[in-house]
Amino acid sequence: DAEGDDISTEDPWQDEEYFGSYGTLRLHLEMLSDKSRTETYRRAVVSNSVSLTNKVVMDLGCGTGVISLFCAQLARPSLVYAVEASSMAEYTRQLVKQNGCEEVVTVLQGRGEEVELPEKVDLLVSEWMGNCLVFEFMVESVLSARDRWLREGGVMWPSSAVLVLVPCQAHDYFAEKMAFWECPYGLDFTPLQPLAQQEFFTKPKFSHVIEPSDCLADPCDVICLNMYTLQIKDLEEITGQFHFPVETSGTFHGFTAWFAVYFESLEVGGATVELNTGPHSEPTHWKQTLFMLDKPVSLNVGDCVTGIIVLRRNPVWRRHMSVTLDWNIISDADKCQAKRDKDLPDVEV
Amino acid sequence: DAEGDDISTEDPWQDEEYFGSYGTLRLHLEMLSDKSRTETYRRAVVSNSVSLTNKVVMDLGCGTGVISLFCAQLARPSLVYAVEASSMAEYTRQLVKQNGCEEVVTVLQGRGEEVELPEKVDLLVSEWMGNCLVFEFMVESVLSARDRWLREGGVMWPSSAVLVLVPCQAHDYFAEKMAFWECPYGLDFTPLQPLAQQEFFTKPKFSHVIEPSDCLADPCDVICLNMYTLQIKDLEEITGQFHFPVETSGTFHGFTAWFAVYFESLEVGGATVELNTGPHSEPTHWKQTLFMLDKPVSLNVGDCVTGIIVLRRNPVWRRHMSVTLDWNIISDADKCQAKRDKDLPDVEV
Ligand SMILES: [Ca+2]
Ligand SMILES: [Ca+2]
Numbered sequence: 267d268a269e270g271d272d273i274s275t276e277d278p279w280q281d282e283e284y285f286g287s288y289g290t291l292r293l294h295l296e297m298l299s300d301k302s303r304t305e306t307y308r309r310a311v312v313s314n315s316v317s318l319t320n321k322v323v324m325d326l327g328c329g330t331g332v333i334s335l336f337c338a339q340l341a342r343p344s345l346v347y348a349v350e351a352s353s354m355a356e357y358t359r360q361l362v363k364q365n366g367c368e369e370v371v372t373v374l375q376g377r378g379e380e381v382e383l384p385e386k387v388d389l390l391v392s393e394w395m396g397n398c399l400v401f402e403f404m405v406e407s408v409l410s411a412r413d414r415w416l417r418e419g420g421v422m423w424p425s426s427a428v429l430v431l432v433p434c435q436a437h438d439y440f441a442e443k444m445a446f447w448e449c450p451y452g453l454d455f456t457p458l459q460p461l462a463q464q465e466f467f468t469k470p471k472f473s474h475v476i477e478p479s480d481c482l483a484d485p486c487d488v489i490c491l492n493m494y495t496l497q498i499k500d501l502e503e504i505t506g507q508f509h510f511p512v513e514t515s516g517t518f519h520g521f522t523a524w525f526a527v528y529f530e531s532l533e534v535g536g537a538t539v540e541l542n543t544g545p546h547s548e549p550t551h552w553k554q555t556l557f558m559l560d561k562p563v564s565l566n567v568g569d570c571v572t573g574i575i576v577l578r579r580n581p582v583w584r585r586h587m588s589v590t591l592d593w594n595i596i597s598d599a600d601k602c603q604a605k606r607d608k609d610l611p612d613v614e615v
Numbered sequence: 616d617a618e619g620d621d622i623s624t625e626d627p628w629q630d631e632e633y634f635g636s637y638g639t640l641r642l643h644l645e646m647l648s649d650k651s652r653t654e655t656y657r658r659a660v661v662s663n664s665v666s667l668t669n670k671v672v673m674d675l676g677c678g679t680g681v682i683s684l685f686c687a688q689l690a691r692p693s694l695v696y697a698v699e700a701s702s703m704a705e706y707t708r709q710l711v712k713q714n715g716c717e718e719v720v721t722v723l724q725g726r727g728e729e730v731e732l733p734e735k736v737d738l739l740v741s742e743w744m745g746n747c748l749v750f751e752f753m754v755e756s757v758l759s760a761r762d763r764w765l766r767e768g769g770v771m772w773p774s775s776a777v778l779v780l781v782p783c784q785a786h787d788y789f790a791e792k793m794a795f796w797e798c799p800y801g802l803d804f805t806p807l808q809p810l811a812q813q814e815f816f817t818k819p820k821f822s823h824v825i826e827p828s829d830c831l832a833d834p835c836d837v838i839c840l841n842m843y844t845l846q847i848k849d850l851e852e853i854t855g856q857f858h859f860p861v862e863t864s865g866t867f868h869g870f871t872a873w874f875a876v877y878f879e880s881l882e883v884g885g886a887t888v889e890l891n892t893g894p895h896s897e898p899t900h901w902k903q904t905l906f907m908l909d910k911p912v913s914l915n916v917g918d919c920v921t922g923i924i925v926l927r928r929n930p931v932w933r934r935h936m937s938v939t940l941d942w943n944i945i946s947d948a949d950k951c952q953a954k955r956d957k958d959l960p961d962v963e964v
Contacts, residue, residue, distance in 0.1 A: 457709040
């Protein structure tokens with residue numbers, strides 16, 4: 267039927283749009299201008315510069331090649347395969363030459379799933395993280411490249427990744443999008459509030475910046491990915507649990523999510539390097555992601571927010587997913603009785 | 616041929632996309648949250664509240680109906696026709712009722728070109744301005760409604776409009792998009808500069824915020840539109856001249872444009888109300904528009920920047936236009952000799 271045809275003639279990976287956007291400078295400039303991100307990758311290279319000697323490296327989705335150039339200039343790998351699917355690869359080659367690294371860095375244009383290397387690699391490094399950690403699902407390409415090209419005992423950077431969640435206040439955002447309609451210019455615009463609810467609160471707010479003081483509990487790692495054992499099929503549905511003892515009484519407007527990734531040392535016992543995109547770390551271009559509740563709820567110290575989070579990969583549009591949060595508040599007064607049992611609507615991202 | 620067909624089957628006004636976006640809250644919230652804009656319209660109503668008594672008003676592209684509600688609540692018009700083409704009209708009706716104005720304000724869903732009123736109006740008010748004043752070309756609908764429904768001697772709000780231009784510095788933007796590539800993280804990324812030039816400087820930068828201190832000369836009105844005499848065909852090509860004596864030595868990175876509109880009094884000799892979106896006024900959601908030169912140029916006090924600006928309406932996509940700036944620098948030392956004659960590339964907006 268027509269609907270089925272529509273879908274089958276379009277690319278469920280939307281690669282033309284996806285790699286097209288990485289063929290322009292805008293996204294690369296945004297990523298390079300993110301010092302916290304870029305310098306963490308440099309720090310991982312610098313703190314492993316001795317161990318990287320004579321190692322073979324693959325830098326997957328290398329973009330402008332900045333990580334490959336760090337490897338070539340700050341360590342002595344025997345070879346770095348810089349793999350980039352978008353048309354940026356052509357410029358990456360020029361940048362490698364311009365920086366005198368063409369004997370160490372080989373640029374290959376292709377996807378992680380398809381690229382052919384002459385040898386296996388000791389280190390697979392990639393910056394694949396998106397909003398809520400896995401959005402864009404570039405991680406699939408990384409896992410595929412790992413299974414094809416990482417030698418037994420080779421190292422993955424990042425080596426592990428966590429999705430962090432916290433129940434939070436969002437007074438400014440709530441005021442701007444919802445309370446606003448109560449009396450703008452002395453008028454009653456409350457009939458627009460259901461529309462505002464639908465338009466602003468049923469989708470995640472990317473690029474949210476949460477202040478540490480807006481966290482109503484200690485943030486928790488709710489999902490942990492081991493980059494050595496994670497399988498592509500595991501990405502279809504990723505589930506985490508949470509149990510937040512409330513530390514600050516306040517208005518519970520929603521949940522905020524962010525991620526951290528870890529770069530293990532190439533040496534046993536060496537220091538792990540961390541990139542944390544949360545509110546207690548340097549700001550990054552990812553910022554945080556806010557999921558608003560249907561209605562704000564008051565929380566008191568002693569209450570607990572418990573529940574589960576499920577990331578369900580879209581069965582058709584493979585770079586997208588829905589995020590579902592099921593939660594209860596268990597009040598101090600009555601630990602056994604759920605005061606509230608509320609689903610957030612499924613959120614397509 | 617196929618190309619011709621492609622164009623003929625699509626709507627050159629892109630109305631589905633255009634009015635679709637006004638059917639959601641985002642743009643209406645942005646406009647309502649712009650206090651400078653919204654309060655100027657209120658000020659025009661308040662300062663004419665006596666003269667508005669028993670007048671018939673049309674509020675074209677009324678959106679949520681805020682201007683109509685100002686008229687109904689702060690003056691005593693006999694009737695306000697609130698005309699809105701997007702599906703927001705249905706909510707506007709609810710808001711009129713919610714605010715007890717349904718006896719004065721009649722909401723009509725339709726375009727300015729098509730709407731039918733039972734009578735001519737004394738005042739046609741509209742907020743039709745876009746980036747560089749005319750972008751979106753909603754002004755055409757206003758002119759069409761004027762010719763059909765404004766009575767002889769009726770008043771237009773705005774009554775006139777100007778596009779203002781100034782040669783300016785843009786050190787931060789230049790550093791962020793162009794100088795950045797010189798040495799990020801100790802690397803030479805200058806091979807990307809031609810790409811950066813193409814991607815960031817050949818299109819206007821909307822939502823630019825210029826500081827008064829970045830103006831290298833006194834801003835000038837380069838285009839003036841009289842809303843009583845302006846004809847739809849005049850919109851095809853709008854030309855202005857400029858002659859800027861440089862007041863501050865500095866780096867000439869580009870031209871910044873913004874607009875001002877004027878609301879004449881309904882009474883002879885009454886005060887004119889002004890909405891100015893420039894850097895010396897309260898910020899608005901329009902901000903300013905920056906046109907970058909291919910290369911920065913040094914300017915000294917005593918130099919003159921002269922030239923012409925042409926807004927050419929796109930012959931196919933009727934809400935779009937190209938902006939061309941032709942300019943020379945006449946230096947103090949040699950007033951008669953053009954040091955430089957440089958075209959900005961045509962800029963599609
Ligand atoms: Ca990314
Ligand atoms: Ca507008």
